[in-house]
Amino acid sequence: MQAVVDKDLASAALAAELEADTLIMLTDGDFVSENWGTPEQRNILTASADAISALAFAEGSMKPKVDAAIRVARAGGRALIGPLDRLDDLLARKVGTEIRGDVAEGIVYA
Template identity: 40%
Template sequence: PQVGNILLQNEESRQKVPAMPLDVCGAESQAQIGYMLQQALANEFAARGIRKDVASVITQVLVDADDPAFSNPTKPIGPYYAREDEIIVKRAKGWKMVFDSRGGWRRIVPSPRPVEVVEKDVIAKLVHDGDGRVIIAAGGGGIPVIRRDGKLVGVEAVIDKDLASAVLAKGIGWKTLVIVTDVAQVALDFGKPTQRSLDRLNLKEAKAHLASGQFPPGNMGPKIQAAIEFLEAGGERVTITDMEHIVSAVEGKAGTQVAKK
């Protein structure tokens, strides 16, 4: 929603100031998220008498320039447009758009797979060399970049935040990944009378349920995919839960625990 709001601001003011490209809007949203989180955490630590540094790192995430997502954009972003607006926008900007029954036409952009966090070594140093530092990184999935002629170049895309978090955790050698969502546990048959929550899930089960459509894209699907990739890359455990249960879930007493076996 943050980058969508920024895009809407760009649209409303485009007659007065130049609109920013999507990668720059992503950087702006990442800075907003980081600022609010680090200030809230710093204030809470101070109120509790805890001395702990908090910092945000503006994070670029490398993607493959040949990723199929660039020729098949699927991620809706930004404001809704009426039909007449949709025609004008497509002609003027060359955007690809789809109709969303919730409000009209929306721009769709590529959502390529994250390959590597560019600043992973800096983040690792900040995390491992400090006394319990809190580092905020990869907000909103990070800023998508490609390598072109040996240089980093921003691209107009949006990276899934769960997959980016898994790539970052792998890159800094973390063994546990905690994914926070809006439900206490992963569930099968979600929203149906047969819904059942899962305390534990192994790698084989996670792959099977994902393949069978139990975890749809845009919902639990990317979180399960992130868990699978993290474990396959050497991670030991993934915890999926909501904010209310996060402490007990990290202790293995709540949420859904995903492991290799």
């Protein structure tokens, strides 16, 4: 019997259990994007868990990271999703997407 562990959801479960303030998920994209790869693409700078959960993401792309981020945000933390080679910029909020529970606007685009 074989099993596959989703690293993003496992990380989110651990972060929520530990009551971590922040979970950082590094990837090769600069932002989580709505309508990725289309002329209507919009990069998301910040989003609430509720607002971003209403958007559709492809299973093989950002969906696992977004689902994990939603779990962390709903547990009271925040999640950052951004580029592996720009961690300093991600932490400084110059790049990447932040998902948390208290974004009054719902979604803020970059």
